[in-house]
Structures are given as C-alpha cells and as structure tokens.
Amino acid sequence: MPDRIVTCRVLSGRGVQCTAEAVDPNAELKICVRHLGEAIRLVEDARERGRQSRKTA
Numbered sequence: 001m002p003d004r005i006v007t008c009r010v011l012s013g014r015g016v017q018c019t020a021e022a023v024d025p026n027a028e029l030k031i032c033v034r035h036l037g038e039a040i041r042l043v044e045d046a047r048e049r050g051r052q053s054r055k056t057a
Helices: 033-056
Strands: none
Touching: none
16 A cells, blocks of 8 residues: 555546545556546447447448
8 A cells, every 4th residue: 555645637627636546546547436437437338339330330
C-alpha cells in the first residue's frame, strides 16, 4: 500500500479533478470506482453498437 492516498485523475468539463481515491494506486490509469464503472459501461455500449452494425451489414 502506498504511503499516501492517490486520487482519481479524471477531470470534469470545468477542469476540476475528481477527489476520490484511485482503485489501484499503482496502475498506469488512476481512476476511482465511479469513473471505472462509467468507462466499463461506455466500452460495453460501444461493443454492443459494433455487434448491431455487423448484424445489419
């Protein structure tokens, strides 16, 4: 465990950094649980759109 708390690196549209603790402080991508969940949802949505477009092609 790190000696200090590492915070999420995500910035809001106004440029304000998220203050939640990063899920994995040693990872290359330092994001909190909320933003990790949002990223997973976006990836799943994109994969589903890709599947749908292949079915109609």
